[in-house]
Amino acid sequence: xxxxxxxxxxxxxxxxxxxxxxxxxxxxxxxxxxxxxxxxxxxxxxxxxxxxxxxxxxxxxxxxxxxxxxxxxxxxxxxxxxxxxxxxxxxxxxxxxxxxxxxxxxxxxxxxxxxxxxxxxxxxxxxxxxxxxxxxxxxxxxxxxxxxxxxxxxxxxxxxxxxxxxxxxxxxxxxxxxxxxxxxxxxxxxxxxxxxxxxxxxxxxxxxxxxxxxxxxxxxxxxxxxxx
Ligand SMILES: Cc1cc2nc3c(=O)[nH]c(=O)nc-3n(C[C@H](O)[C@H](O)[C@H](O)COP(=O)(O)OP(=O)(O)OC[C@H]3O[C@@H](n4cnc5c(N)ncnc54)[C@H](O)[C@@H]3O)c2cc1C
Numbered sequence: 001x002x003x004x005x006x007x008x009x010x011x012x013x014x015x016x017x018x019x020x021x022x023x024x025x026x027x028x029x030x031x032x033x034x035x036x037x038x039x040x041x042x043x044x045x046x047x048x049x050x051x052x053x054x055x056x057x058x059x060x061x062x063x064x065x066x067x068x069x070x071x072x073x074x075x076x077x078x079x080x081x082x083x084x085x086x087x088x089x090x091x092x093x094x095x096x097x098x099x100x101x102x103x104x105x106x107x108x109x110x111x112x113x114x115x116x117x118x119x120x121x122x123x124x125x126x127x128x129x130x131x132x133x134x135x136x137x138x139x140x141x142x143x144x145x146x147x148x149x150x151x152x153x154x155x156x157x158x159x160x161x162x163x164x165x166x167x168x169x170x171x172x173x174x175x176x177x178x179x180x181x182x183x184x185x186x187x188x189x190x191x192x193x194x195x196x197x198x199x200x201x202x203x204x205x206x207x208x209x210x211x212x213x214x215x216x217x218x219x220x221x222x223x224x225x226x227x228x
Contacts, residue, residue: 041114042094045139048110049096049103052225057100062145064095071095075132078124078144080189084133092119092132093139098146101219101227107141109225122162123191131194143193151176157216158182162193183208 042065053059064071074095079085093116098104111118117138121131132140143163149172151158160169167188173180183204185195200211208214220228 045094045110045114045116048113049106052102052106052109054100054102057102059096059099059103059106062097062099062103064097066091066094074142075140078121078142078191079129079132080124081127081129084129090134090138092134093137095140095142097142097144101146101221104141104146104221105225105227107139108221108223111139112223120193121191122193123165123189123195125187125190126194143191153177153180156180160192162191164192166190166192166195182211183214184211 046060046063046065049059049063064074074097075092076085096103096107098107107118110116117134117136119131119134119138119140120143121140122143124131126132143161145163146161147163147165147168148161149158149164149169150160151172153176158169158173165188166184169182169184169192170188173182181204183202184190185200185202196211196215202211222228
């Protein structure tokens with residue numbers, strides 16, 4: 001559902017409003033039983049993910065364990081700070097490249113059940129690598145596949161998924177209108193998920209405020225794995 005705001009419509013320049021899938025999670029404590037190299041622990045965790053996600057969108061094709069040949073390239077694709085990509089950096093237990101919202105829900109539920117810390121990554125631009133580095137056994141919930149952008153010029157709104165990058169948002173708006181924009185950051189590869197959940201400023205800030213000031217609605221998965 002997209003909610004329209006009178007404030008937005010009253011602005012002399014036209015704005016589009018991105019809506020994001022934001023995930024709110026509590027960080028599960030370190031597991032004493034989980035181990036990066038324990039294959040049976042992997043199996044039970046994956047079993048949990050399969051059981052808690054929508055079977056019409058199989059989560060198995062979204063899961064990358066360290067044994068998968070693509071594991072390293074998936075992990076590295078959104079490591080934007082190479083200081084946190086050394087041979088001694090702790091690697092995730094596995095990576096879930098969510099393809100459907102039920103994968104996000106399953107990750108939240110199963111991460112807690114299995115005492116694994118969940119790291120949610122959208123664009124990977126966190127300065128401290130918070131979205132892909134941890135001191136304890138962890139897995140990454142990667143959002144890069146969930147990056148659709150639906151711009152509706154008539155209502156001056158847009159639905160944007162968390163894995164989209166700012167440059168993609170600007171480009172998709174510009175494809176539909178030369179008179180619309182969205183106030184957000186200057187780096188085109190910053191992810192919408194981490195950017196908007198942090199407030200965020202850019203070149204249009206003095207006139208239109210922060211990105212988050214222009215968000216009208218959001219789909220949220222809460223700590224219980226419930227979608228709102
Ligand atoms: C080169 C560069 C340029 C930048 N320019 C600007 C700028 O112009 N203006 C500005 O305001 N900021 C700027 N930033 C800061 C940037 O907005 C933040 O670091 C932002 O959090 C990055 O979001 P991300 O999704 O790319 O990063 P990520 O590393 O994926 O995520 C950052 C944080 O948000 C959390 N997160 C990610 N996705 C979600 C989600 N879907 N739901 C809930 N939490 C989530 C992560 O767990 C992590 O804690 C810049 C950063 C860099 C590295």
